[in-house]
Amino acid sequence: MEISRHWRLRKQRYSLVGEECPHCKAKLFPPRDVCPECGHEAKTLYNFSGRGKVYSYTTVYEPPAGYEENAPYTVALVKLDEGPMVTAQLTDLGDQPVEIGTPVEMVTRRLRQDGDERGLIIYGYKFRPILASQPA
Amino acid sequence: MVEVVIAGIGQTRVEEHWAVSLRELAFMAIEQAQLDAGGLQPQVLYVGNMLAPQLSHQAHLATLLADFAGLTGIEAATVEAAGASGGAALRAGYLAVASGQADVALVVGVEKFTDVVGSGVEAALATSSDGDYEAIHGLTSTAQAALLMRRYMHEFNVPRQAFAGFPVTAHANGAGNKNAMYQKAITPETYHKAGVVSDPLNMFDIAPNADGAAALVLARPDVLPPHASPLPVRIAGSSSVSDTLALHDRNDPLSFQAARLSVERACQRARISPLQVDLFELYDLYSIYGVLSLESAGFAQRGEGWKLVHDDHISLKGTMPVSTMGGLKARGNPGGATGIYQVVEAVQQLRGQAGVNQIPEARRALVQCLGGPAAIAVTHVLEVGS
Numbered sequence: 001m002e003i004s005r006h007w008r009l010r011k012q013r014y015s016l017v018g019e020e021c022p023h024c025k026a027k028l029f030p031p032r033d034v035c036p037e038c039g040h041e042a043k044t045l046y047n048f049s050g051r052g053k054v055y056s057y058t059t060v061y062e063p064p065a066g067y068e069e070n071a072p073y074t075v076a077l078v079k080l081d082e083g084p085m086v087t088a089q090l091t092d093l094g095d096q097p098v099e100i101g102t103p104v105e106m107v108t109r110r111l112r113q114d115g116d117e118r119g120l121i122i123y124g125y126k127f128r129p130i131l132a133s134q135p136a
Numbered sequence: 137m138v139e140v141v142i143a144g145i146g147q148t149r150v151e152e153h154w155a156v157s158l159r160e161l162a163f164m165a166i167e168q169a170q171l172d173a174g175g176l177q178p179q180v181l182y183v184g185n186m187l188a189p190q191l192s193h194q195a196h197l198a199t200l201l202a203d204f205a206g207l208t209g210i211e212a213a214t215v216e217a218a219g220a221s222g223g224a225a226l227r228a229g230y231l232a233v234a235s236g237q238a239d240v241a242l243v244v245g246v247e248k249f250t251d252v253v254g255s256g257v258e259a260a261l262a263t264s265s266d267g268d269y270e271a272i273h274g275l276t277s278t279a280q281a282a283l284l285m286r287r288y289m290h291e292f293n294v295p296r297q298a299f300a301g302f303p304v305t306a307h308a309n310g311a312g313n314k315n316a317m318y319q320k321a322i323t324p325e326t327y328h329k330a331g332v333v334s335d336p337l338n339m340f341d342i343a344p345n346a347d348g349a350a351a352l353v354l355a356r357p358d359v360l361p362p363h364a365s366p367l368p369v370r371i372a373g374s375s376s377v378s379d380t381l382a383l384h385d386r387n388d389p390l391s392f393q394a395a396r397l398s399v400e401r402a403c404q405r406a407r408i409s410p411l412q413v414d415l416f417e418l419y420d421l422y423s424i425y426g427v428l429s430l431e432s433a434g435f436a437q438r439g440e441g442w443k444l445v446h447d448d449h450i451s452l453k454g455t456m457p458v459s460t461m462g463g464l465k466a467r468g469n470p471g472g473a474t475g476i477y478q479v480v481e482a483v484q485q486l487r488g489q490a491g492v493n494q495i496p497e498a499r500r501a502l503v504q505c506l507g508g509p510a511a512i513a514v515t516h517v518l519e520v521g522s
């Protein structure tokens with residue numbers, strides 16, 4: 001069932017919970033249980049700060065089914081301060097131009113509404129620019 | 137290991153085959169390949185297909201196609217590896233013959249995109265990425281290529297115009313291929329004026345999805361009819377390599393490691409250097425993939441593949457011709473069939489059957505297809521003569 005599929009991921013979607021490798025201290029997101037850096041088991045939970053920088057970005061004008069109401073939207077690769085990279089949409093952009101290197105922070109937003117009879121709404125992380133005037 | 141040769145080839149034109157069903161389309165290519173192979177009877181069938189369960193509501197394709205082709209009773213299996221499904225099916229067929237399990241193997245790639253229109257196609261394509269961490273964020277295959285292209289331009293200070301050479305070359309070559317979806321050359325001006333699809337990607341940076349089927353008959357040399365004509369083409373090297381599924385899980389997204397390793401291993405098995413091939417059928421689903429594939433194969437340094445394109449080294453008369461029959465860009469991209477089309481076209485070149493696109497005295501070809509952004513890469517080295 002689709003609901004359980006999304007429910008299982010709530011810690012990742014709402015608060016960027018990944019893992020830390022107890023052997024080499026590599027930070028992992030998404031969680032993957034085997035450390036790609038040293039090959040050992042890595043199941044220690046780790047809370048990411050939700051801050052990072054834009055590695056690359058683009059605009060989607062022709063969205064897949066289920067994402068039409070948001071289009072056009074900006075999707076990016078965000079390099080988290082702790083190391084890993086994530087795929088996510090950028091939001092709250094206003095008039096500010098996005099650039100490679102723009103500092104961003106995680107926020108929780110609606111990702112999509114499932115088109116099934118339940119009308120399940122799926123929430124999760126997006127990233128918004130950190131304003132220059134804002135204290136870090 | 138037994139030597140494996142390609143004894144027969146078949147292909148349909150790549151286009152919108154509204155009037156033809158999945159099974160009929162596949163059979164058109166199978167029939168041609170069997171005829172071309174002089175009626176050799178296969179003991180196994182491998183089908184390369186990417187999206188039939190989503191697009192045509194048809195799984196279990198290999199049994200259906202064996203049945204429809206009148207081959208009930210043989211071994212049959214479908215091989216899925218996203219955009220590399222065709223190459224992965226060929227490798228399965230190659231291994232079946234090389235291991236001695238079969239004397240003759242039939243391999244067919246087929247895809248029918250036009251059973252679904254609009255956003256449903258993008259949604260189906262997105263199932264080949266990481267569903268929980270990529271597709272859920274509305275990332276499409278095209279957007280992924282755009283992310284790579286923007287980062288590439290940023291890191292290596294490359295102007296967007298530098299990518300024009302890929303579609304211009306592909307369309308020039310497509311003009312000489314009667315099975316290509318687009319058979320008309322384009323000018324660099326056409327490229328520069330094209331509308332942006334997912335910045336910085338424009339519509340000419342993206343290969344069109346369409347319907348098509350292509351087939352190969354593989355055999356051990358001693359079962360070929362005597363005085364086989366045309367020349368059998370030898371599979372001298374074969375390799376398949378996987379990388380992380382999600383692009384964000386790579387330490388260096390701009391380096392297609394699976395593509396690099398797969399070329400290295402296929403060439404090692406063929407005992408050649410990549411520089412000893414006469415043509416390279418690469419996976420130009422997007423212009424940026426073409427550039428990164430040239431770099432991964434070792435034809436250019438990291439960050440410099442675009443110069444090969446810019447300086448016209450990749451045209452039919454260049455030092456390393458690519459996409460010689462139009463590539464994905466002009467021949468079209470029939471998903472899981474694409475990897476088989478690439479091999480069919482390389483065989484045409486090695487047999488001297490490539491018509492106006494013939495590369496003089498082509499003896500050896502490198503052929504590579506990718507699944508996702510080189511999340512998997514399948515590479516073959518083909519040779520003719522002694």
Ligand SMILES: [Zn+2]
Pocket residue numbers: 021022023024025026035036037038039040042
């Ligand atoms: Zn570790």
